[in-house]
Each structure stands twice: as structure tokens, then as C-alpha cells.
Amino acid sequence: MHTRQVYKGKLFSLFVVIFIFIVIISVRTPRSYGSIPKPLGAGVTCPHQVSEQTITPLNNTKHFLVSAYVDERVNGFSLRIIGIFRRDSVRSLHCVFCCDGHLSTTTPATILPHSDHFGFRFCATDVMCQVPRNCDATHVTLLTQPDGVKVLNHSWLPIRNRNVKEEKKIQFDFTVCISNLFGNYNNVLQFAQTLEMYRLLGVNRVVIYKTSCGPDLERLLQSYSQEGFVELVPWPIDRYLNPSPGWLFSQHGGDVHYFGQLTTLNECIYRSMDRSRYVLLNDIDEIIMPYQHSDLKGLMDMLQQKHPNTGVFLIENHIFPKKPLEENKKGPLPQWKGVPGYNILEHIYREEPDRNIYHPHKMIVQPRFVEQTSVHDVLKMSGEKFKVPPDVCRIIHCPISGPKRRPLEQLHVDTRLWDFKDKLIPRVNEILTRVGLLGCNGTELNDGKDSETQA
Template identity: 35%
Template sequence: MWTSARYIFCTMSVFAGLAVMFYYNHIEFKHPKMRSQKLPIATDTITALDNRTFIISPYYEPRLSQSVRVIAIIHVSVKELYCIFHCSSNQNVFVRAKINLHDDRFGFPYGTADLLCAEPSGCDYTYMSFSSTISINTGQDLLFEVKNRPPQSISSNFTVCISTLFANYSNVLQMIQSIEMYKILGASKVTIYKTNCSQDVDKVLRHYIDEGTLEVVPWPIDRHFQTSDKWHYFEGLNAEIGYYGQTASLNDCLYRNMYKSKFLLINDIDEIILPIKDQDWSSLMENLQNKYPNTSVFRFESHLFPIPVNNSGFDLWPHVPGVNILTYHLRSPNKGNNFNAPKMVMNPRDVFQTSIHLASTPKQTTNIREDTAILFHCKMRNKYTVKDLVPHDRLMSYNLSLVPNVDKVIQELFPQQ
């Protein structure tokens, strides 16, 4: 009887040990396909797995021994998730995800996360799904196409990532001027994440989509979360995620364009990375790469242009709503070591994760001096007066190209009656 009990104990110990290894180490659990051929393909930018996990998109990650990186938004309590690879053979393979919740959650209960899943051996796949448990009865009813598999060839030199348009964004004139400036400086593509905007702004977006300059990614963040325009959580704030999920959209933009664009610019629609010594981004980046060959992320300090100055020579479109950046040529001087909210130009293939002002890269990050380039940030602030500011006319040097380009778009979309 004792021998029998010892046998049972040893057997249970072996199974328990295997279970622990199964749970905590790399997991591949295979079973015959269950309905996968009939499952619909996810089309929304944000898809709820349950009320704690929201999938944005999976991307092939060849830099980490052939794996898949899934951009997601998760609750801080989530500790276990599985990628389900749908193989072309008659198998689905569960692989436990390594969960990396980004540090820049700023106290909110939900934040951006990477789910890293190693490719299962011998599995030819195009689609995957997800589960919070390893049960084959997952209830998962959507397939997600794994993007960047294989990686595309680079088709753009510069892509600008903009996130996000919210609160019925209506700044028509500044949007047109900013996009036209991006084009003058060398952008071949702009990616904008849109929650909502005015009808006039939507007309502008459609124009640039038809032109081939713009990709608009729907960003229905307020359908899933109580959102906030605050970046930091504080007691009493009725919000689950900060600043409309901005970091999630930026990381999706990073991976969406990783193999399409040589360089990626991370900034807001009211910001322009403006060269001082060079005429455009191509010459700027060529000089910076020659000077800093081991740098993959370049940060440009923000300079606020907070009030307009009456200038009838550039008051050309009074019927168009929004800020006219050509009337903003007084800059607020930056003070000492104060944080100046820099934005970035990066080689996306060297970056694993991005925040708003800083990116994670194994190579160097270099801060660029204001005599080389600045982040022109045109945003009205009533607390400033002319005596607080200093002249800065660099943007004016582009007016011979910018004015006719902007005017052409406005005459097409918003002709005066």
C-alpha cells in the first residue's frame, strides 16, 4: 500500500512538474483545426478579446528569432495570454505570449503592450487568433492577418505618424499647411489616426487620401474605453486610458511603416520638424547620419510659437477655419534644462518600442541642437505677450512654395463664394 501511494505521489509529482514547465516556459500546444477556415477576418483597428485585452494588430518580428509582436492595449491585471497560430496543415498551435506592458502608462489602469509569441516549428501560417486561456474552446471568433510577413521593400524616404485626431478636431487651415510643409520637406506619406473630426477636416483627409499622400487609420478608442485628454492619471479622474491611447497608435504606426519607410517622424499635426541649416529632411538626415553614424533616433526640442502677429500679407484665407501658421513667427525661448517635449526622427528598423518623446533602441539616441533643427510647435497660448517672445522667421523662408501649394488645395476644397 505504501508502494502504491509512493507510485501515485511520484506520478503526480511528474505531472505537476511538467505542468509547471508547460505553464512557465515556451509553450506549443497543438490540436486539430476547429472552425478556423470559417472564421471571419478582423477588420477593426481595435478589437476586444475580452474586457481586459484589446488587440490592435500582429506584426512579424524577424529581429527576435522569427516571432510575432502583437500591439495591444491591456489592463494592468492581465498576466496570461496566448497566440493561436492557424497552420496551413490541420493544426492550430497555442503559444504563450510574453507580455510587455509599456512603462508609460502614467497611472492609468490600461496601457499599451507588446505580446511576443515565438513562431511554432513546422507551421506555415497567415492568420492567428488569441485567447486568455489555453482551452481549445476559447470562444475566439476572429482571425488576424500577420502583417509584414514577409517584410516589404522600402517605398518611402519619410513617413510622418500623427496621433490622434479627437474632440471633433476642426483646425482645417493648420492641417492643410502642415501637410503641405511635410511634403515640401520630403514626406511621401503621412499616417493619421482618427477618432473623430469635423466635416471640413474630413473633406481635407479625403483629398490627401485621393492624392496618395495620406493614410487614415480609424481609431475608435472611445468605443472601448473611458478616454481622457490628460496624459497622467490623478485621483477622481473618470478615465481608463490616457490621451486617447496615443502610445498604442504610435506603436502601431511604427510597425505599420517599419519596412515601408526609410525614416519615421513622430509628431503631432500642430508640429513640424524644421531644419535650420538644411533645406529639407533628406539633407538634414544625411548630415546627421554622417555626424552620428551610430544613432538611430534623433530628438528635436520643441519651440512653442504661441501667438499670431497680424500680417495682412499672409491673411489669405480668412474664410477657412483654423490657425494660420504663417502668422506665428514669434518663439518662446526655452529655459535651461526644462523638459521641452522633443519629438523624433527614427530609423524604424532599429526601434522596438516608442513613446511620445522617447524610443527604445539598441543603438544611440541623440538630442539635436536648436541651431541645426527645431520642432516648430504652433499652438495658441493666451498667457504670452509679444514682449515674452523672440522673432524666428525660418518658416517664412518656405512661403514661396507653401503659399501657392496651400492656396491650390483651398481653392479646390473651399472656394470663396
């Protein structure tokens, strides 16, 4: 009797164990009708629509996306999207990636509007995204909802530097970023002279963000672009916003500062991050000129040796006004009367800056030190900054218009540009002849034009 009870007890225990095992298996095994939700985009290939534009509207928002770059310098993030956001309409966003043809799950986005916006409604904005594990990301887009129901209707941005490790990282020593070209600007002579001066100083590449320009300048830029010295980036911001031609909203109005200058400067830094040792942030009427070295390489080798932890070098602006008073001294310079624009070789008088008030600088930066920049200073960076003494390097700024002219006795004669004229003048003649603005022997095609006509 006792043996039979023991047997029944063991049998009961066995049944209990089997029952528990069956329950566990049934819970852990997914049902055929899909009780466990599929990940975002499971079974869907991507990208569906790749944006080929430099300005891409973001669906269901008032924002615009520009470009996307891998950025491993920021802890917790590995991708930075550069955009233009409306400041009063910032809401949470979600990142989704195309991982070698398949959609990822969403990750939360961190939105970082730049602190400099000069009162305009739209400002340069970074969106930081964390790439999911085991995702070989090729494209990215942003969603207003994490479910991604309408993800296929979004335009995808290509991740521009994803193959940088497979390529030679440093292609150039010096890149100049020209932030904006708009209107009917047709200052061909000054543009050609400045670009050739850049070359003489050791610049390897000039990146120009172009909304529009005059017909003669268009021919010049296309010629430089075909030879690879100029990289033209289309910038059709006037299709989407009312860009301001000025820098301050209270004075100039519009939607965004100076045709989106802050966004293009930042975009140019990231575009150059892995391929240029230094980036110069200045305008086409400005030349960052070494005064104790024959070129930029000699200057930066010296500065870097003395200041090894410096990533941003601030260069003081010096204005060289056009024809102060009635001074008409020409010197041994060609007139280029048939070419529209201004002759910078005639700018030989320099104003001394008033250092008792705010005085702007432009910059030479090591791009990997910079996270966000404004026009005259960086907003976020690592490393140190250094103001370069003006006797070492200064900006030769030759504006076509400027503040009130000073009397001649208050100006300083500065013919530093003339140190390069024997090489500069033949180069300028060559490019102007190539684009049909000078005759084959370097003579003007139309002496009836004023050399200072600005279309």
C-alpha cells in the first residue's frame, strides 16, 4: 500500500513538471498570427526616396534638412544632421536609418538649435542621432512619430562621409568656405583676383554656396569648377524661405540670416572635416594674408608649433577702402576696363581698427576641433583659441561699399598685395581670357565698359 502511494506521488510530480514545461514553451514561442509586433520596416527595403537636393523639407514640420555626417566625437551619438529649423516650432523627432537596404528601429533625436540666430525665425540647427547596433547606415531621415507608419513618404539624406575610413582622409591643406552668393552679383574681376590670390597662398579648394549670380561670374565659376579648384554647392534657399540680405532681423527682416550663412558655414566645416587640414571661413572680398610668411603653410606651421593645442585661429579684419577721397594714384597696374567688377590691386590704403569697440575677426580652423560655428567666432569647440597678431596675419578686406570714409591722413599705405602682382596679373589675364572677357593677347574686349561696374 505504501509503495503504491509513493508511486502515485512521483507520477503526479512528473505531470506537474511536464505541465509547467508546456506552459513555458507556449509563452516563449510566437504565435503564427503575429502576437509579437514586427520591428519598424520589417521586410521593407530602403531608401525609397533619396534627396538629391541641398535643402530638403522635412515632412509634417516647418523645418529643412541639409546634410548628414558621421560624427564620433560626441559621446552617445554618431550622426549629425545639419538643418534649418523654425525656432518657435521645435518638437520631438525620431531618427530612422537605412541599414544596408533595410529599415532600423527608431531612436530619439536630440535637437540642438544654434545660439546665434540674430533674431530671425529660422536658425541653423543640429540634430543628433544614435545609430542602432549592427546597423551599417547608408541613409537617414527624421520622423515626427516613432511608429514610422509613413516612413516611405519621407525623403532620405545620404550619409556623406560613411566611407571616409576607406578613403585617404586628408586631401587638402587649405579649404576656403565662401558662405553665400546671391542676387545678380557679377563682380568678376575681384572674384578672379581673389581666387588666384588664394592659389598663390596655398589654398587647394574653394567651396562656394551659390543661390544665383550674374552671367559673367557664372562663366568664371564654371571654368574654375571644371578644373576642380572650386566646388559649387547649389543653395536654392529662396525657393523655400524669404532669405534676408542682411545680418540683423530688426534692420533687414526676412526669415533667415543672410541667405542662411550660418548653416552653410557649418555645412562647409563638416563637408571638409575629413579631407582638409585647415578651413578658412571668410568672404570673397576678404583675403587672409600672412605678413611674415610667403604662404599659409608657412604661417600655420609656425602658429601650430607655438600653439599646439589650438583649433581656432582668429584673424583681425582690416578694411582697405576704395579710392579714399579723390585719390586716383594708379601705379603700374592694368585697368581691365572691359571686365565687370573691382580691381583689388588699387586698394592700397588700410584703416586702423578701433579696438575700443567690438571688432570682428574671421577664422582659420582645424575642422575636427569645431562642433558649431558662427560668423566671427565658434560656438562649440574643443581645444583652444588664439588671436593672431595683425603684424603676423590680417584680413585684407576690400568691400565694394563700406562705412564712412576716413581722411587720407588717417589711413596707412599697405601694398602687401603688390608683392604678388607679378604672378597674380598673368594668372588673372589667363582665366579672364579663357572665359572670353579678355582678348587672346590680354586686351579688353569692350573699352566702353567701366571697370567698376557692379551688376
